[in-house]
Amino acid sequence: xxxxxxxxxxxxxxxxxxxxxxxxxxxxxxxxxxxxxxxxxxxxxxxxxxxxxxxxxxxxxxxxxxxxxxxxxxxxxxxxxxxxxxxxxxxxxxxxxxxx
Amino acid sequence: xxxxxxxxxxxxxxxxxxxxxxxxxxxxxxxxxxxxxxxxxxxxxxxxxxxxxxxxxxxxxxxxxxxxxxxxxxxxxxxxxxxxxxxxxxxxxxxxxxxxxxxxxxxxxxxxxxxxxxxxxxxxxxxxxxxxxxxxxxxxxxxxxxxxxxxxxxxxxxxxxxxxxxxxxxxxxxxxxxxxxxxxxxxxxxxxxxxxxxxxxxxxxxxxxxxxxxxxxxxxxxxxxxxxxxxxxxxxxxxxxxxxxxxxxxxxxxxxxxxxxxxxxxxxxxxxxxxxxxxxxxxxxxxxxxxxxxxxxxxxxxxxxxxxxxxx
Numbered sequence: 001x002x003x004x005x006x007x008x009x010x011x012x013x014x015x016x017x018x019x020x021x022x023x024x025x026x027x028x029x030x031x032x033x034x035x036x037x038x039x040x041x042x043x044x045x046x047x048x049x050x051x052x053x054x055x056x057x058x059x060x061x062x063x064x065x066x067x068x069x070x071x072x073x074x075x076x077x078x079x080x081x082x083x084x085x086x087x088x089x090x091x092x093x094x095x096x097x098x099x100x
Numbered sequence: 101x102x103x104x105x106x107x108x109x110x111x112x113x114x115x116x117x118x119x120x121x122x123x124x125x126x127x128x129x130x131x132x133x134x135x136x137x138x139x140x141x142x143x144x145x146x147x148x149x150x151x152x153x154x155x156x157x158x159x160x161x162x163x164x165x166x167x168x169x170x171x172x173x174x175x176x177x178x179x180x181x182x183x184x185x186x187x188x189x190x191x192x193x194x195x196x197x198x199x200x201x202x203x204x205x206x207x208x209x210x211x212x213x214x215x216x217x218x219x220x221x222x223x224x225x226x227x228x229x230x231x232x233x234x235x236x237x238x239x240x241x242x243x244x245x246x247x248x249x250x251x252x253x254x255x256x257x258x259x260x261x262x263x264x265x266x267x268x269x270x271x272x273x274x275x276x277x278x279x280x281x282x283x284x285x286x287x288x289x290x291x292x293x294x295x296x297x298x299x300x301x302x303x304x305x306x307x308x309x310x311x312x313x314x315x316x317x318x319x320x321x322x323x324x325x326x327x328x329x330x331x332x333x334x335x336x337x338x339x340x341x342x343x344x345x346x347x348x349x350x351x352x353x354x355x356x357x358x359x360x361x362x363x364x365x366x367x368x369x370x371x372x373x374x375x376x377x378x379x380x381x382x383x384x385x386x387x388x389x390x391x392x393x394x395x396x397x398x399x400x401x402x403x404x405x406x407x408x409x410x411x412x
Contacts, residue, residue: 009396010193011403030250031184033193035399036406047180050173051257070124 011035012061016044019056026058034059114315119245122188130314133307134244135189136205137316142182143200143207147381149175151215152224160218167264168221174261178254185246201386209367210293212375219272219279223286225265227294227332233258234328235298243315266335273339280340287336288344295359296367298325304364330356 010033017026029048034040040059048054068076084090093100106125113120120126149172156172159165183193199205210228215221236258239251272283299305299321311317329348336343347360370378 009393009400011396011399013187013193030181030246030253031187032180035403039399047177050177067123070121 011039012063014040014044014059015062015065016048017058017060018044018048018054020053021055026056029053031062032059111313114243117315119248120243121245129310131189133310133314134247134316135186135191137311138182138186138189138244138247139191139196139199140206140208142179142186142196143205144211145175145179145182146200147207147211147385148228149179150381150384151211151213151377152221154215155218155221158218159221164268171225171261171264174257178257181250181253182247185244185250188246189244197389201382201389203373203382206371208297209370209375210297211381212370212377213289213293214377216289217282217286219268219282219286220290222265222268222272222283223290225261225263226269226335227265227287227290228297229258229261229265230332231294231297231328233262234324234331238317238319238324241315241318269339269341273341283339284341287341291344292363292366295325295328295362298322298328300364300367301362326356329359333357 012034013031014034015031016029018029019026029044032040032043032047034043037059041057044057044059045054049057080086107127110120110126110130120130152168152172152175156165156168159168183196186196187193196205200207215224233255236251236255240248240255242248242251269283269286272279274280299308302308302320302322305321308317308320312320333343333348345360347358349358350356351358369375373379
């Protein structure tokens with residue numbers, strides 16, 4: 001990645017997660033710049049919730065997010081691929097048995 | 101993996117219509133192309149606030165004023181969504197702003213035309229936002245994930261922009277003869293610059309080949325321009341106004357309109373910086389950035405002080 005040489009005056013980068021209504025999971029919306037937590041929350045509200053898009057917001061400093069690497073997609077998720085017995089379709093349900 | 105293999109995998113992924121995400125491998129030229137395009141798009145949203153902001157204090161009614169305020173606020177939001185998408189490619193906000201302020205980065209030339217009358221605000225919403233929507237609807241399926249997601253959000257918000265513009269035109273076009281003449285005058289001045297928004301003709305567009313190969317764009321400049329003309333002419337007719345193009349004619353065979361040649365000399369001249377408002381727009385932007393410097397400094401100092409207290 002190219003690194004910036006311009007002086008940073010815009011504050012930290014925060015990732016924004018918005019819950020669209022109670023009971024729903026928080027979903028990534030984008031990011032905002034802010035100098036502290038309160039400002040991050042207010043900026044996120046102004047930017048991503050101008051049309052009642054949300055009932056709750058999480059903001060997280062982008063630098064605190066740990067993400068898996070796309071190159072490792074194979075080996076990283078491999079352990080879940082070979083356990084077919086975790087899926088209901090692995091099992092045979094006899095004819096006539098319902099509610100299962 | 102060697103470079104050739106990486107590039108083959110990348111293209112294969114695009115050909116399967118899979119999205120590219122920030123941490124995925126991508127060719128350096130793809131990254132450069134998108135940083136240029138997304139930042140140009142972001143700058144256009146921000147600079148686009150200037151010609152419309154010009155009329156907030158002079159809107160003819162309270163209803164028009166609150167609508168225009170909300171629209172201009174949306175444009176700021178759209179700029180920020182797009183800066184955020186550009187930053188996911190590894191360039192900082194300060195660097196992006198720097199490129200705009202030093203003239204290294206461009207923004208849409210349409211905003212270098214002045215908004216002389218109230219009906220220009222109608223024409224901008226109706227035609228300029230209309231042309232932008234045409235382009236942005238296509239970009240909802242662009243190959244870079246963060247850009248596509250920003251576009252989905254923007255498209256949801258844009259249609260109110262176009263409708264409020266058309267409403268302004270409608271009231272004027274059905275009004276007094278003077279109001280109708282004002283609406284026609286706006287259409288005359290904004291029609292051709294709106295057609296220019298789709299970029300150079302296909303046979304003269306240096307960035308188009310890569311944009312199509314990389315699925316950044318899925319339709320060419322001329323295709324989008326044609327669709328815009330086809331959709332807009334009936335709206336002009338509804339208003340009882342006249343498209344300022346003597347060559348405009350329905351072509352039954354292609355089920356679309358034939359239209360006159362865009363004045364490409366004017367197009368390149370405005371890009372080069374010689375449009376009516378280039379200097380005014382850029383200096384207004386640079387000035388507001390300078391005027392806001394003390395706010396950023398104060399916020400930084402306050403955050404630093406709070407961190408120090410928290411650490412103690």
